[in-house]
Every structure is written in C-alpha cells, then in structure tokens.
Amino acid sequence: MAREFSTVGVVGLGTMGAGIVEVFARNGIDVLAVEISESALERGRATLTGSTDRAVAKGKLAEADRDALHERVRFAVGLDALHSVDLVIEAVPEHLDLKQRIFAELDRVCRPDTILATNTSSLSVTEISVATSRPNQVIGIHFFNPAPVMKLVEVVRTVVTAPEVVADVEALCARLGKVDVTINDRAGFIANALLFGYLNHAVAMVESHYATREDIDAAMKLGCGLPMGPLALMDLIGLDTAYEILDTMYRRGGRDRRHAPVPLLKQMVTAGLLGRKSGRGFYTYQRPGSPVVVPDEATPPATEAALADGARAITKVGVVGSGTMATGIIEVFAKAGYEVVSVTRGAEKSAAVCEAVKTSLNKGVVRGKLAEADRDAALGRISWSATLDHLADVDLVVEAVVEELSVKKALFASLDEICKPGVVLATTTSSLPVIDVAMATQRPADVVGLHFFNPAPVMPLVEVVRTIRTSPEAAATARAVCAALGKTGVVCGDRSGFIVNALLFPYLNDAVKMLEASYSTADDIDHAMKLGCGYPMGPFELLDVVGLDVALAIQRELYLELREPGFAPAPLLEHLVTAGYLGRKTRRGFRDHSHR
Numbered sequence: 001m002a003r004e005f006s007t008v009g010v011v012g013l014g015t016m017g018a019g020i021v022e023v024f025a026r027n028g029i030d031v032l033a034v035e036i037s038e039s040a041l042e043r044g045r046a047t048l049t050g051s052t053d054r055a056v057a058k059g060k061l062a063e064a065d066r067d068a069l070h071e072r073v074r075f076a077v078g079l080d081a082l083h084s085v086d087l088v089i090e091a092v093p094e095h096l097d098l099k100q101r102i103f104a105e106l107d108r109v110c111r112p113d114t115i116l117a118t119n120t121s122s123l124s125v126t127e128i129s130v131a132t133s134r135p136n137q138v139i140g141i142h143f144f145n146p147a148p149v150m151k152l153v154e155v156v157r158t159v160v161t162a163p164e165v166v167a168d169v170e171a172l173c174a175r176l177g178k179v180d181v182t183i184n185d186r187a188g189f190i191a192n193a194l195l196f197g198y199l200n201h202a203v204a205m206v207e208s209h210y211a212t213r214e215d216i217d218a219a220m221k222l223g224c225g226l227p228m229g230p231l232a233l234m235d236l237i238g239l240d241t242a243y244e245i246l247d248t249m250y251r252r253g254g255r256d257r258r259h260a261p262v263p264l265l266k267q268m269v270t271a272g273l274l275g276r277k278s279g280r281g282f283y284t285y286q287r288p289g290s291p292v293v294v295p296d297e298a299t300p301p302a303t304e305a306a307l308a309d310g311a312r313a314i315t316k317v318g319v320v321g322s323g324t325m326a327t328g329i330i331e332v333f334a335k336a337g338y339e340v341v342s343v344t345r346g347a348e349k350s351a352a353v354c355e356a357v358k359t360s361l362n363k364g365v366v367r368g369k370l371a372e373a374d375r376d377a378a379l380g381r382i383s384w385s386a387t388l389d390h391l392a393d394v395d396l397v398v399e400a401v402v403e404e405l406s407v408k409k410a411l412f413a414s415l416d417e418i419c420k421p422g423v424v425l426a427t428t429t430s431s432l433p434v435i436d437v438a439m440a441t442q443r444p445a446d447v448v449g450l451h452f453f454n455p456a457p458v459m460p461l462v463e464v465v466r467t468i469r470t471s472p473e474a475a476a477t478a479r480a481v482c483a484a485l486g487k488t489g490v491v492c493g494d495r496s497g498f499i500v501n502a503l504l505f506p507y508l509n510d511a512v513k514m515l516e517a518s519y520s521t522a523d524d525i526d527h528a529m530k531l532g533c534g535y536p537m538g539p540f541e542l543l544d545v546v547g548l549d550v551a552l553a554i555q556r557e558l559y560l561e562l563r564e565p566g567f568a569p570a571p572l573l574e575h576l577v578t579a580g581y582l583g584r585k586t587r588r589g590f591r592d593h594s595h596r
C-alpha cells in the first residue's frame with residue numbers, strides 16, 4: 001500500500017514553490033508553505049491568490065473550490081513549522097550550499113520518517129542528500145513551470161534512495177494528476193539536459209544580433225509549434241535561475257561549451273533583469289510577475305511601417321523548380337494574388353507540377369477553405385514555362401531546385417543575365433550559404449534567402465536570410481512579400497541552419513545521445529518533452545517524421561560550420577542511417593512503423 005501523504009511542506013514560494021503549493025492544495029492535500037521572511041511570504045501568498053483567481057476567471061476552477069484550496073494552505077516563516085509534515089519539497093534558489101543547509105536543518109526539524117524532496121533542476125540530489133542523516137529518504141521531485149499546468153514530474157532517485165520512497169512518490173504524482181518519469185541523478189535530468197543548450201544558443205543569437213528576440217521566438221513557435229519561444233521561456237523560468245542551471249550543467253555535465261552561460265545572461269542578472277518576476281528580462285512586462293508583455297525601446301515598429309522602408313513593389317513572381325517546395329510556393333503566391341511564372345526543366349515536369357497545384361487547390365475547395373472562383377482565379381494567374389527566358393520581366397524570382405550548390409550557382413548566373421535590374425533573387429536553400437549563391441551573380445545586393453517550410457501552403461513561417469551583401473531594400477522587400485502572403489517573415493543572418501534548424505537539430509541530436517547513453521527510454525524522453533515543455537511531438541517522434549538522414553545531414557552541416565564539439569552527430573544516428581532505418585518513410589526509424 002502506498003503511503004498516505006496528508007500534509008506536505010513547501011520551502012520557498014518563488015516561481016516554482018508557489019505553483020507547487022497550488023498543485024498540492026488543489027488535490028486535497030494540506031500544505032504548510034514556508035518562506036524566509038514575512039515579505040517573501042506575502043509575495044508567495046499573492047502569487048498563489050493571483051493564480052487561483054485567474055483560474056476562476058477563466059472558468060477552470062469553481063469559486064468554492066478556490067476557497068477550499070486556500071483553506072488547506074497555512075503560511076509560516078522558518079523551517080521549524082515543518083516538524084510534523086509527511087513530505088517536504090524544497091524550492092529555494094539553485095545554490096548547492098543553500099540547499100544543503102536547508103536539508104540539514106530539515107533533517108533536524110522533521111519527523112524521522114518524513115521524506116525530503118528537492119525541486120532542483122540541475123544540482124546533484126545525491127550531494128544534497130548527504131547533508132542529512134537520512135539520504136535514503138531524500139529524492140528529487142522536479143516539477144515544470146508553470147507547475148499547475150505542466151503534466152510532467154521527473155522523479156529523481158539517487159543510488160541510496162529507498163525503493164519504497166520512490167514508489168510512494170510515484171503514487172503521489174499520480175494522485176496529483178501528473179505523469180512521472182523516474183530517472184537517475186544526472187545533471188539536468190531529461191528535460192533540462194535537452195532544453196538548456198537550446199535556450200543558451202538562442203540567447204547567443206540575441207547577443208550577436210543574429211536575429212531579434214521577436215523573430216527568434218516567432219521562428220520557434222511557428223516553425224516547430226512550440227508553446228512559447230526560447231526567450232519568452234527564459235523570462236518565465238527566471239534569468240537568475242536559468243543562469244544557475246546552465247552553470248551547474250556546465251560544471252556537472254562534462255563542460256559542454258553549449259552550457260557555459262552566454263555572457264549577456266550574467267549581465268542581465270547583475271542588472272536585475274530577471275524576467276517576468278522582476279518585470280523585465282528579454283521582454284518588458286506590465287509589472288513584476290505579470291505575464292503581459294508591453295512595448296519597450298527594442299520593440300520593432302508595426303510591420304507596415306517597417307515594410308514601407310524601401311520595399312520594392314512586386315506583382316509578378318517567377319518560381320524555378322518542380323519539387324515539393326516549388327509546387328507549394330507556386331500555390332502560395334498564386335493564392336495571394338501574384339502573377340506567377342513557373343519554370344521547370346520540361347513540359348512533362350510542368351504538367352506534373354500543374355496537376356499537383358490543382359490537386360492541392362481542389363483539396364482546399366473540398367474542405368470549404370477556398371471558393372471555386374478563387375481556385376480558378378489562382379490557377380489563371382499561373383503560366384507554365386520550360387525556359388528561364390520567361391523570367392525577364394518578373395519582379396521576384398524564388399529558386400527551389402535541388403539542394404546542390406553547383407546547380408544553384410549556375411542557375412543564379414543565368415538569372416543574372418536574364419532578369420531585369422531591380423529584381424529580387426531569392427533562394428529557398430535550407431543548408432547552403434546564401435552568399436555563395438549571391439556571388440554567382442553581379443548583383444549580390446539583390447539576393448536573399450526565402451526559406452519556406454514544408455508544406456509551404458500550410459506553414460506560417462518564412463526565414464528571410466540576409467547575407468553581408470544583401471541591401472536593406474531587398475530584405476525589406478522580402479519581408480513585405482512574406483506579409484502579403486499571410487506569412488510571418490523572420491530575418492536572420494546567413495549561417496548554417498538559419499534560426500529554426502540551428503536551434504532544433506542539436507536538441508534532437510542530444511536526445512539521440514541521451515538514448516545512446518541508456519539514461520532513459522525513447523518513450524520517456526518523448527513524454528518528458530511533450531508533458532514537461534509542451535512540445536507537440538517528442539524528439540524521437542519528430543526524428544522519425546523528418547527522416548533520420550535529413551537530420552543527420554543538417555547536423556553535419558552545423559557541426560562543420562560551427563566546429564562545436566557538442567554538435568558532432570550522435571553515433572547512433574549515423575548507425576541508424578547506415579542501416580537504412582530512416583524513419584516513417586522506410587517504416588522504421590527509432591520506432592517500428594511497419595504495422596501502422
């Protein structure tokens with residue numbers, strides 16, 4: 001029989017502690033909430049009240065239930081109040097010495113059978129446990145932010161945690177309506193080990209002015225379906241907490257440079273910019289603790305104003321290529337009212353592309369998303385050609401031919417000869433340097449990257465890649481075109497992986513390395529990322545969809561360009577590709593899809 005927990009103590013009522021109190025009290029468990037001072041206690045109480053009031057306002061919690069919830073919580077200053085609780089969860093700042101001191105004190109104050117748990121994100125639970133005389137009753141219970149919302153709990157057992165303590169805590173998680181994964185004591189556990197390299201990399205992008213905070217966040221939300229972008233997430237986590245987690249992971253996790261906190265982070269923490277909790281971090285908030293972002297001096301002007309900034313008028317667009325991307329891009333432009341000239345390598349290919357565009361538009365009609373008249377009008381705007389000469393009078397060319405530099409360079413050299421002056425020449429390459437393509441022409445200032453995502457008619461994001469030679473007008477034109485297509489254009493520099501792939505694939509590669517190290521299972525890792533971080537798919541699900549060969553190729557590019565040891569492709573990924581296990585397309589990747 002699992003042990004009954006009727007009263008639990010929570011130490012520290014900051015970002016996490018206040019949420020953890022709410023989770024317990026919502027599930028009928030009495031809570032003793034402890035802080036270091038009266039003022040901190042008041043702040044914690046206000047956080048709890050604010051959160052439950054919001055839940056009531058949103059119709060997620062009945063008023064009577066809120067009142068009952070509050071009656072279950074008692075507040076106290078100092079650990080002495082915890083003498084008779086069944087379990088304590090500590091959620092004080094991420095410092096080992098502080099946590100060790102608190103655990104030593106808890107060990108003295110609490111009943112001998114009380115379980116002592118830490119919510120640490122990155123410190124060693126083992127090192128915390130040895131500050132007590134009962135390390136077998138010490139365990140990690142790692143909640144995710146915001147605790148009342150996120151379903152995942154990582155249960156961290158050390159080599160001495162008693163099995164019945166693990167079982168009791170697992171049963172408790174189930175009672176709280178959480179899904180737990182039980183793992184060993186390793187820096188960052190599952191989710192943070194995979195998340196923080198990505199977050200730190202995003203901060204580095206801001207620091208180097210590679211892209212704006214808004215564009216980085218929009219790219220990851222729209223390109224990967226994440227609930228929030230990395231910089232908004234840093235603000236939610238708290239920059240001080242994030243700094244400590246990175247620092248610990250760097251020191252405990254093999255000194256991977258990707259975990260060395262980006263200097264900007266330290267500067268922001270020193271300057272008191274801690275994120276939402278202080279009212280300002282990467283973004284500015286209405287007031288400390290508020291989730292509402294308000295404009296500040298870094299907020300970009302409204303799109304239209306920026307677009308007026310030298311964007312050229314575009315009415316006629318050439319699309320070169322006959323693959324999936326070209327087909328989707330033709331459809332997107334034609335639907336948005338542009339006159340489109342499609343150029344392929346022959347009449348047969350043109351016929352096939354035309355058929356594919358028709359089929360896709362017809363699907364829109366069947367689903368009621370597109371009127372028949374609009375479909376016909378869109379088709380009427382497209383002309384089909386097998387020669388580049390028909391691009392002489394277009395205003396914009398979008399190239400979507402095979403991903404080979406020599407082919408693209410030859411094509412751009414031809415476009416340079418054929419196209420009128422002032423035309424913007426765009427490549428959809430996802431991995432080649434745009435500058436290489438630009439330098440194949442005599443007009444590199446007019447060349448940009450327009451990286452559409454697959455399927456182009458559906459995905460709302462386009463990465464606009466500016467090389468060191470791209471003119472502001474060409475970049476403004478590209479952005480304006482994206483807006484006219486109903487897409488969000490995010491501007492970034494000309495580096496391998498642009499924004500999305502550079503942030504996404506190393507994370508996927510890290511997940512493979514974690515599996516390879518037998519730290520956890522593919523199922524648990526997928527669970528952790530979905531339920532702990534709100535990802536729409538876990539890393540192994542996504543790898544099987546994207547294709548392991550594609551992932552490996554992108555990861556190799558990133559590694560080659562950045563020479564970052566942590567970016568080296570996971571050997572397991574290489575082996576699976578060699579073995580022909582490429583994901584869904586071969587019916588086997590990380591999982592067997594043969595009977596689905």
Ligand SMILES: NC(=O)c1ccc[n+]([C@@H]2O[C@H](COP(=O)([O-])OP(=O)(O)OC[C@H]3O[C@@H](n4cnc5c(N)ncnc54)[C@H](O)[C@@H]3O)[C@@H](O)[C@H]2O)c1
Nearest residue numbers: 012013014015016035036040091092094120121145237241
């Ligand atoms: N922020 C996150 O997203 C997140 C997610 C999961 C886990 N964690 C972990 O949770 C823990 C708390 O992080 P946080 O972000 O909530 O920090 P925080 O800074 O928001 O809150 C810490 C709280 O602890 C209180 N405190 C400090 N010393 C104390 C003491 N001696 N006794 C009682 N209370 C004391 C502080 O007054 C503060 O209210 C850390 O170990 C962190 O790694 C954080």
